[in-house]
Amino acid sequence: MTEAIEQFFATLPARAPQVLRAPLTGTLRIDLADDGRTEHWVLRMRPGAVDVDQGPAEADAIWYSSVDLFDRLVTGRAHALAALFRNESTFSGRVMLFLAFRRFFPPAPDTRDPREVAREKVRRTR
Template identity: 35%
Template structure:
């Protein structure tokens, strides 16, 4: 069975440097709640260089969310901002880091980048 959360974090870890996070520095801990347990994932960000860890430690920002909701977000079936507004996700500490992490989340299935959409509209028919 596929694990969307593990796949998401492993893919981020393989990327190493992420341009979208070059203005960010800090550690984000994700507390993913399920079956009366908590899975913890850490993102250590240093000016775009990203390392993923499962080691326990302090964090500048803590994101608490159910594992099921996080799975929906990382598969594009839900949006992180909507979960935040519905109070399905809670953050503590440097919320700015959570906003940076939002940039890593996939869009809905079948979504296109606005520039790609605009380029397609300019092509002659």
């Protein structure tokens, strides 16, 4: 497990009030594979809160990923939905849990809000 992944999971409870605003409740298990071993992270999500635990557990949804891919996700070098579409990871269960969870991932480095880019362009043309 990389330090970035460990830190990512450690910060989830503090970040949950800003990220998990939808009325969604459920358990997401993230299975991270590396060299024939699999680590299980269990996230119990509810509006404004998430509890993080480790170990195999029953879940409403399961997301399987390599450690390498997940490290790229938590550092903004990859996108979760794109990884699923490219079959780099797999998901089963309640898709809304995945869609809510992916909001925890940071944007790619140097990514800017398109609304701010448009505002700057308008200011330059005045």
